Amino acid sequence: MLFNLRNLLNASTLRRSSKLLVQHFRSGQPTQTNVHLKGRDLLTLQNYTAEEIKQLLWVASDLKQRTKYKGEYLPLLQGKSLAMIFEKRSTRTRLSTETGFALLGGHPCFLTTQDIHLGVNESLTDTARVLSSMTDAILARVYKQSDLDLLAKEASIPVVNGLSDSYHPIQILADYLTLQEHYGYLNGLTISWIGDGNNVLNSILMSAAKFGMHLHVATPKGFEPDPNIVKVAEEYSKEYSTKLFFTTDPLEAASGANVLVTDTWISMGQEEEKTKRLKAFQGYQITMQTGKAAASDWTFLHCLPRKPQEVDDEVFYSPRSLVFQEAENRKWTIMAVMVSLLTDYSPQLQKPTF
Numbered sequence: 001m002l003f004n005l006r007n008l009l010n011a012s013t014l015r016r017s018s019k020l021l022v023q024h025f026r027s028g029q030p031t032q033t034n035v036h037l038k039g040r041d042l043l044t045l046q047n048y049t050a051e052e053i054k055q056l057l058w059v060a061s062d063l064k065q066r067t068k069y070k071g072e073y074l075p076l077l078q079g080k081s082l083a084m085i086f087e088k089r090s091t092r093t094r095l096s097t098e099t100g101f102a103l104l105g106g107h108p109c110f111l112t113t114q115d116i117h118l119g120v121n122e123s124l125t126d127t128a129r130v131l132s133s134m135t136d137a138i139l140a141r142v143y144k145q146s147d148l149d150l151l152a153k154e155a156s157i158p159v160v161n162g163l164s165d166s167y168h169p170i171q172i173l174a175d176y177l178t179l180q181e182h183y184g185y186l187n188g189l190t191i192s193w194i195g196d197g198n199n200v201l202n203s204i205l206m207s208a209a210k211f212g213m214h215l216h217v218a219t220p221k222g223f224e225p226d227p228n229i230v231k232v233a234e235e236y237s238k239e240y241s242t243k244l245f246f247t248t249d250p251l252e253a254a255s256g257a258n259v260l261v262t263d264t265w266i267s268m269g270q271e272e273e274k275t276k277r278l279k280a281f282q283g284y285q286i287t288m289q290t291g292k293a294a295a296s297d298w299t300f301l302h303c304l305p306r307k308p309q310e311v312d313d314e315v316f317y318s319p320r321s322l323v324f325q326e327a328e329n330r331k332w333t334i335m336a337v338m339v340s341l342l343t344d345y346s347p348q349l350q351k352p353t354f
Contacts, residue, residue, distance in 0.1 A: 109135065205232070217246045258298055
């Protein structure tokens with residue numbers, strides 16, 4: 001009964017937050033900005049300043065409000081086409097990109113390794129040059145970050161990282177948009193990462209401090225993030241005066257956190273490590289008990305797909321879980337990325353508080 005009462009109270013709070021969301025973004029004349037992203041690549045958020053990332057989220061908020069809530073049709077990408085290279089399977093990245101690009105009037109082209117000769121009968125260099133002559137941008141979901149770097153070097157059009165073994169920047173944009181919608185701000189929030197030191201965590205490390213967010217990281221021994229990425233994150237933490245610490249204790253990482261985040265413990269390409277990884281991550285499942293160590297307003301994020309050993313049903317399907325709002329925001333943020341890299345669009349809605 002007590003759990004149900006808490007759920008009802010939390011659900012009421014979330015509904016009020018949803019109503020406030022519309023109030024956060026007020027209409028007006030297009031706002032001029034000094035941030036210009038047209039023609040850029042998006043390979044890692046390390047290459048983007050705080051203001052540039054905020055610009056992407058601002059455009060995402062604008063497009064979401066104008067398209068979803070106001071019913072406007074914005075053919076900002078009419079006549080443009082996108083090459084979507086997928087070495088790894090996907091639900092959210094593929095669907096958000098295809099539907100988002102089409103909604104803006106563009107034509108997305110889905111390409112797997114069975115559809116093109118990527119790196120087999122045709123080099124990455126040749127592929128990049130051919131796609132540059134026929135499309136306006138490339139989104140690539142690959143294994144190696146070095147392949148993305150080479151594509152970007154050889155292409156004359158923007159290249160976007162749809163996921164690599166090193167980074168997943170478009171996922172983190174959706175996470176930040178979700179948190180901004182829920183809390184009304186990002187500055188001062190504390191994120192607790194409990195899980196593997198993977199590409200999603202790397203992208204958080206490259207960006208959280210730029211918003212003034214604190215970060216607690218719990219990973220098992222042997223599964224820490226890349227030391228080179230940690231070094232950069234520590235420099236950001238000093239620059240932006242945020243708190244960053246690493247531990248092997250999930251409850252220590254959760255202490256005082258506003259946001260509990262995890263991801264799969266077994267990424268694509270790591271299936272042979274399943275037994276070893278499941279043993280190493282014992283005690284890392286996020287539960288309501290984990291939440292007791294967090295701040296009273298804690299929420300939960302997961303980029304999906306999710307397995308029960310990572311987070312139990314009680315948390316995953318609770319009002320504290322923002323995972324389905326987070327999944328939907330993959331669409332609005334990738335739309336914002338494409339519009340920002342391919343056009344000179346200026347948002348019409350008031351800039352959100354970050």
